[in-house]
Amino acid sequence: MAVFSFMAVFLFIFEGVIAKVQLEPQNATVLQHSEARFNCCVNEPGWTVMIWSLNRLLALTILETSGVVNSTGRFSASDYSTGGASKWEFIIENVLREDSGQVTCQIQGSEPVTAQLSVQESGAVEIEGANRTATEGEQVTFQCLAVGWFPAPLLSWALNGMPVPKELFNSSFVEAGTVLNSSSSLGITASSSVLVECLATVPALGTPERSGVFLTVAKVDKPQTRDQTVLIAVTVSFSAAALLVLIIIAIVLCCKRKKGASECPAI
Numbered sequence: 001m002a003v004f005s006f007m008a009v010f011l012f013i014f015e016g017v018i019a020k021v022q023l024e025p026q027n028a029t030v031l032q033h034s035e036a037r038f039n040c041c042v043n044e045p046g047w048t049v050m051i052w053s054l055n056r057l058l059a060l061t062i063l064e065t066s067g068v069v070n071s072t073g074r075f076s077a078s079d080y081s082t083g084g085a086s087k088w089e090f091i092i093e094n095v096l097r098e099d100s101g102q103v104t105c106q107i108q109g110s111e112p113v114t115a116q117l118s119v120q121e122s123g124a125v126e127i128e129g130a131n132r133t134a135t136e137g138e139q140v141t142f143q144c145l146a147v148g149w150f151p152a153p154l155l156s157w158a159l160n161g162m163p164v165p166k167e168l169f170n171s172s173f174v175e176a177g178t179v180l181n182s183s184s185s186l187g188i189t190a191s192s193s194v195l196v197e198c199l200a201t202v203p204a205l206g207t208p209e210r211s212g213v214f215l216t217v218a219k220v221d222k223p224q225t226r227d228q229t230v231l232i233a234v235t236v237s238f239s240a241a242a243l244l245v246l247i248i249i250a251i252v253l254c255c256k257r258k259k260g261a262s263e264c265p266a267i
Helices: 002-014 228-257
Strands: 021-024 027-031 036-042 049-054 057-063 067-071 075-079 086-092 101-107 113-120 124-127 132-135 139-149 154-159 169-176 179-189 194-201 209-218
Touching (some): 021 101, 021 113, 027 036, 036 101, 049 075, 057 075, 057 086, 067 075, 124 209, 139 154, 139 209, 154 179, 179 194
Parallel strands (some): 027 113, 132 209
Antiparallel strands (some): 021 036, 049 101, 057 067, 075 086, 124 139, 139 179, 154 194, 169 179, 194 209
């Protein structure tokens, strides 16, 4: 294996073939302990040695005629060449945070091409406490904790699957060694029973991690409203009766005051 490596480096230094080299993707963001994959394409045959390096350290050597000549540790490569174009996929298994940096592919006689690798961590997310019960109209506050992330996760909330506007909650984070812990609080007014969820994510995570609790809202019994129609009818009847009594009293008083009159008007 050492002989093959020496020969590869020798050819790399002294051969003068100039080829166009493309490296994709230019930027890769992956989760720690997953895989990172990069493709190096050479537009024409005739190259001899392809060198892969990670953060300026030799990771893999490939000869056009015989393939991979040294594959160690977490590094490997697969050949996807077709026709006159050569394409090799460089694979980093079990990527670590310290792998973040430059991935380089170089063909003898050509300038090195580089890509950027970013390794992130996903942790745990949880809403403090269990399911809650509140009365209608009560103000309820929920606290969410996201522990063991890098970089700081983006926290958001949802009610019955519907996103909560950012202005209704606040978030912060603190360093905890090599990772970051985040927290967020949400206050809502209890109106109806609802599923409350806290979501945490980083760019490398395809689907956000989430934690949910149920808020059960107990309705408050309100005094029954009297029928306005009945109330108006009773008021009108009472007023009419009172008016009739006043008229009768007025007539009687009028009769008593007219002593010289022969008779009083009939009621």
